[in-house]
Amino acid sequence: FIFLDTQPILSHSLLDNIMYGDRSFMSEHLSPDTQIEIQSLQMLTFLMSVCHVLVVISDFSVDPMPVSLLKTAEMLKPPPLDNTTREEHLPHVVFVYNFSDRSDFS
Numbered sequence: 001f002i003f004l005d006t007q008p009i010l011s012h013s014l015l016d017n018i019m020y021g022d023r024s025f026m027s028e029h030l031s032p033d034t035q036i037e038i039q040s041l042q043m044l045t046f047l048m049s050v051c052h053v054l055v056v057i058s059d060f061s062v063d064p065m066p067v068s069l070l071k072t073a074e075m076l077k078p079p080p081l082d083n084t085t086r087e088e089h090l091p092h093v094v095f096v097y098n099f100s101d102r103s104d105f106s
Contacts, residue, residue, distance in 0.1 A: 004051065009040035010065060037069075044073035047091075054091040061097045061104045 007014065014036045030038070047054055048070075056066050070093065080089060097104070 006043055009043060010036060014039060040069060041073055041076060044069055045076050048073050048077050051091045054093045055096060056093060057096045059098045061100045
């Protein structure tokens with residue numbers, strides 16, 4: 001097994017890095033929020049292309065943004081390089097909610 005751990009998507013640490021840290025990724029034409037979303041989509045697209053299982057960890061179960069980003073990343077995923085297989089590789093997605101009660105799932 002090979003495990004890939006990445007920075008959190010749509011996190012405040014990315015915003016802090018864009019605004020005050022590494023300015024080489026900063027674009028004057030895009031808002032910082034848009035830049036964070038683009039970086040998160042790039043990371044998710046890569047992970048969906050190479051992983052068999054994608055574990056999405058969220059603090060709360062009511063946040064629809066990770067699901068929306070996963071759907072968008074699935075649409076942006078490049079086609080397989082091997083022309084002999086026509087099946088598209090899609091990872092199994094597992095959602096883990098840290099701060100949820102049993103009542104959230106009923």
